[in-house]
Amino acid sequence: MNPGLSILVVDDEAEYRQLFHILLRDAGHEVDDAASAADALTKLAANAYDLVLSDLVMPNMDGIGLLRAMKAMGVPAEVIIVTGYGSIRNAVEAIRSGAFSYFIKGTDPGELLHEIEKINRLKQIVRTELDLNEPLLSASASPKMRQVEHVVEKVAATDLSVLLSGESGVGKEVLARHVHDNSLRKDGPFVAINCQAFPENLLEAELFGYEKGAFTGAVGRRIGRFEEAQGGTFFLDEALELSPAIQVKLLRVLENRSIERLGSNKSIDIDIRLISATNKSAKEEIAASRFRQDLLFRINAVNIQIPPLRERREDLDMFISYFVARFSRKYNRAVTAISDEASEFLKTYPFPGNVRELSNIIEKLVVFSQEGQIELDESVVPTDYAQPSTGIDSRSLRELRKETEKSYIEKVLIHYNYDIGEAANHLGITKRHLFNKISEFGLKY
Numbered sequence: 001m002n003p004g005l006s007i008l009v010v011d012d013e014a015e016y017r018q019l020f021h022i023l024l025r026d027a028g029h030e031v032d033d034a035a036s037a038a039d040a041l042t043k044l045a046a047n048a049y050d051l052v053l054s055d056l057v058m059p060n061m062d063g064i065g066l067l068r069a070m071k072a073m074g075v076p077a078e079v080i081i082v083t084g085y086g087s088i089r090n091a092v093e094a095i096r097s098g099a100f101s102y103f104i105k106g107t108d109p110g111e112l113l114h115e116i117e118k119i120n121r122l123k124q125i126v127r128t129e130l131d132l133n134e135p136l137l138s139a140s141a142s143p144k145m146r147q148v149e150h151v152v153e154k155v156a157a158t159d160l161s162v163l164l165s166g167e168s169g170v171g172k173e174v175l176a177r178h179v180h181d182n183s184l185r186k187d188g189p190f191v192a193i194n195c196q197a198f199p200e201n202l203l204e205a206e207l208f209g210y211e212k213g214a215f216t217g218a219v220g221r222r223i224g225r226f227e228e229a230q231g232g233t234f235f236l237d238e239a240l241e242l243s244p245a246i247q248v249k250l251l252r253v254l255e256n257r258s259i260e261r262l263g264s265n266k267s268i269d270i271d272i273r274l275i276s277a278t279n280k281s282a283k284e285e286i287a288a289s290r291f292r293q294d295l296l297f298r299i300n301a302v303n304i305q306i307p308p309l310r311e312r313r314e315d316l317d318m319f320i321s322y323f324v325a326r327f328s329r330k331y332n333r334a335v336t337a338i339s340d341e342a343s344e345f346l347k348t349y350p351f352p353g354n355v356r357e358l359s360n361i362i363e364k365l366v367v368f369s370q371e372g373q374i375e376l377d378e379s380v381v382p383t384d385y386a387q388p389s390t391g392i393d394s395r396s397l398r399e400l401r402k403e404t405e406k407s408y409i410e411k412v413l414i415h416y417n418y419d420i421g422e423a424a425n426h427l428g429i430t431k432r433h434l435f436n437k438i439s440e441f442g443l444k445y
């Protein structure tokens, strides 16, 4: 449950002020009220509110006037307009003037609370004061991840070798850097190499370096990665992919704590801490004789298994908030809400690509966000997750969905005589979402 918002209720009728006051206070929000737009502007100048819930029809300045005055003053609070006149024109005007949402007096107050909860979801990001320059590695709600954090805390400051196992994208490299940053070697270098990225002959030269003339093309001396990592941490990604020949050489390095550059017999002492990563099962690689048991002992003093994201769904909310905040900042987008559809997708999608995939998806959703709201954009949803079309023609799934949606929404609107509340209810979406669809599809109302 998110902590409450600070809300200013603006209504010229005392009875409604009181009603909303009680409703919102009971839902855990902090409530203040004002009897006119002028009164509200005075309060807004003196206090910070997250949300203004304003009546539309008031003497002197009405709700839309208040909204415009707030925008002109640069008040950042969201606005929900309340009216007893459930006409769509007022609602559309309020939304066009920048209101977050619209509520019709006398309809289900649960819907109002639901809209407020949407605003609240993202306000938490600002409140949690996440350090967006740092990865999210503590305060996990998942017992499996807490165990990982516990082990990392214990071993970071030692020189023990660590093998990080886990699927692609779970954050093995992120964790390796974290171990380094919390080790006694933190002022030394962190040198990462992906074993799969190099063909075998090049990998050896890359790791050990070479002297001029060591092989054709070795036109000058080159320091290898082991040497570059002197005094720091050496991160060997995809370590179980190493060829048998390189495995023997690595074993020798770890046993002797020294290397020789290619083309030289001079031994150079090496002071590194080794962290390796793999998405394979060490047990299987050993059983299939693809990896040496003696080398595994050396690289695996401590084994840390990072669970896939689908096994730590408790952390999804935290990651969603973190990435939304991070990409909002990166693209300078003031995201204030996630639509129900987008939220539902993010909470149910299995994320086979783990944290990397979640991060990529949220980055695109933030880029596509409109009016501060993240909507579920079909082009962002992985294709194997989208529903397939029934007939085959030249239309993309996206076009087909749009057409089907447009004609269905039109039918529902006609059926309910353009009563937005009823139509939205029937469609199972919010009024705001329906307004967006009406304007997106250019529907008449």
Ligand SMILES: Nc1ncnc2c1ncn2[C@@H]1O[C@H](COP(=O)(O)OP(=O)(O)OP(=O)(O)O)[C@@H](O)[C@H]1O
Pocket: 134, 135, 136, 137, 166, 167, 168, 169, 170, 171, 172, 173, 174, 175, 237, 277, 279, 355, 356, 357, 359
């Ligand atoms: N805890 C985290 N906090 C923030 N971002 C994270 C975290 N874990 C993973 N990421 C994001 O996911 C991406 C993938 O992370 P990383 O490269 O560490 O995964 P990996 O397990 O090493 O993947 P691979 O096996 O494919 O190399 C990173 O670029 C980062 O953006």
